Amino acid sequence: METSSEFPVPGTQQVPSRATGNAPEEDDGGDGKGSMDGDGMGGNPYAGLVALLRAAWLSGKTRPMEYRVAQLEALGRFLEDKKQEILEATALDVGKPPFEAQLAEILLCKNELHAALNNLSQWMKDEPVERNLATHLDSAFIRKEPYGVVLIMGPWCCPVSLLLGPLIGAIAAGNCAVLKPSEMTKNVEKLMVEALPGYLDTDCFAVVTAGPQETTRLLENKFDYIFFTGSPPMGRAVMAAAAQHLTPVTLELGGKNPCYVSEPCDVRSVARRVAWGRFFNAGQTCVxxxxxxxxxxxxxxxxxxxREAITEFYGSDPRGSPDLGRIVDQKEFQRIRMLLRSGRVAIGGQAEEEERYIAPTVLADVLPSDPIMQEEIFGPILPIVVVASMEEAIEFINKRPRPLAVYAFCSDCKVVAQVLERTSSGGFCGNDTLTHMTLSSLPFGGIGCSGLGKYHGKFTFDTFSHQRGCLHRSMGLEALNALRYPPYSQQKLGFLTATFEIKRKGTCTLL
Incomplete structure (x- = not known):
């Protein structure tokens, strides 16, 4: 999804820069089995905080629906009360235009919040399941239980919505949570640390700041679920750390999302939709x-x-447009500027280091071997790779790691359907870009190198819920149970087979 400072492998020690709440310094790692620090001697700087949250979760405090609703409503007040501060912080960190911040940071969060509040009572209900003849008089159901204490690690590209969006599902599912905002967006990080605890229950929810070294120490603690949004290399490190405790993870990563354009099509509409999707947030979005x-x-x-679309959106001099963001930091700026050497600069190409400004740029005649095709761009550059046919385009896509999204443009719906049918990706959008992720009714997530797991709407609630299979039997009718007890006989096996067996329904085969 995004590039950033990679944290080292577990074992390196560093104290955290800041954390909410007053936590004791000594703890057994949160699982009652002793510390899992890299040095094996205890003293993990986050262990006390995790222990406090675990104690709150074990008390059952987060389980009632009334508590979950109250915390979700408090989060809604945070979004409303701190709206201006969010706009200012995202503008300072990445030059995000207020329009884009309100849409991608605030509105998307509110939609997720309202979807949870509107449906929580239904989501929480036990889900009855089919029973066989042997359990026909019993109760069989799926109970949606919280995992416990979860860790949510947010990125810098959408530092508010991609941190709070997962939190909404974690709260709705009844978990306690530790939030780690990206250290690259300092103003949003500061806002989260200083303001968010004033709205949420600090016994159950905490915000910590952590750079690469501190993140390693944070991941040494036992969490019950980890939700990470960021780059594939860091995702691998998170997964490796989670494996030490057999902790389940969701990894929202990214990749190189292909966009196939075919005749017949309305070229002007295609250009506007592609340009908007590419240059939104200065190209710093995973989709x-x-x-x-x-x-x-x-x-x-x-x-x-x-060229016409870029001029329409940002004027003849995009550098002066209030609607074009800036690159997050100097390291990212230098990385993206190096990618401008690929292909032929057909539109844009200007860069100004002091402002971290890179013009909306289109590169033509790009080769698959060019540097820009070897990594996710995450900046305002759009390369065009020439292919001879749809067959060649599909082959090109399928030879590469599966992306977070595939886009296809064509007025012929059969062409769009072919691209959908013959490729694989986290999500798909035909004849537009980005908009598929605005629907909370659709799962959002990657596949393979682009991620693991899914969320949005009920999918977020499900992600943070353990699906507990439950059977509640009567203490009566013991004579029926005697069929399964020794001494065994062929007659008993026949009776049991009749009550437990699932038979295939009749099928009709056309020759």
């Missing part, structure tokens, strides 16, 4: 179209249409 695949003829039609 941005990473590159375009099209024919040489269509490339020549797209280039003037893209």
């Amino acid at each position: 941005a179209p990473d590159y375009v695949l099209c024919s040489l003829e269509l490339q020549e039609k797209l280039l003037p249409a893209l």
Whole structure:
């Protein structure tokens, strides 16, 4: 999803810079079996905080629906009360325009929040399941239980919504949570640490700050679930740390999202939709179209249409536009500027280091071997790779790691359907970009290198809920149970088979 400072492997020690709440310094690692520190001697700086949250969870405090609703409503008040501070913090950190911040940071969060509040009572209900003849008089159901103490690690690209969105599901599911905002967005991090605890129950929810070294120490603690959004290399490190405790994880990563464009199509509409998706948040979104695949003829039609769209969106000098963000830091700026050497700069290409400004840029005639095709761009650059046909485009996509999203544009719905049918990705959007992730009714997440697990709406609630299979039998009718007890006989086996067996329903085969 995004690049950042990678934290080292577990074992390196560093004290945390800041954490909410007053936690004792000594603890057994949160699982009652002794510390799992890298040095094996205890003293993990986050262990006391995790222990406090675990004690609150074990008390049952977070389980009643009334408590969950109260905490969700408090989070809603935070979004409302701190709206201006959120806009200012995201503007300072990444130059995010207020329009984009309200849409991607606040509105998406509120939608998730309201979906949870509107449906929580239904989501929490036990789910009855089918029973066989042997259990026909019993109660069989799925109980949705909280995991316990969860860790949510947010990214810098959408530092509010991609931190609080998972939190909404964690609260709705009845968990306690530790939140770690990205250290790269200092102003949002500060806002979360200083303001959020004033709204949530600090016995059950905490915000910590952690750089690469501190994150290693944080991950040494036993959590019951870890939700991470960030880059694939860091996702691997999180998964490795989670494996030490056999902790389940959701990894929201990213990748190079292909965008296939085919005739017939409305070239101007395609250009506007692709440009918006690529340059939103200065290209720093995990679902941005990473590159375009099209024919040489269509490339020549797209280039003037893209130039027109960029001018329409940002004016003749995008540097002066209030609607174009900036690159998050100097390291990212230098990395992205190096990628401008790929292919041919057809539109844009200007860069200004002091402002961390890179113009909306389109690169034509890009080769698969060019540097820009070797990594996720995560910046305002759109490369175009020429392919001869849809077959070649699909082959190109399928030879590479499965992306977070695949986009396909064509007025012929059969072409779009073919791309959907013959490729694999976390999500898919036909004839548009980004908008599929705005639906809380759709699962959002990656596959393979682009991620593990899914969320949004009820899917977030399910992610943070353990699906506990339950059977409640009567103490009566013991004579029926005698069929399963020794001494065994063929007659008993026959009776048991008749009551437990699932038979295949009749099928009709057409020859």
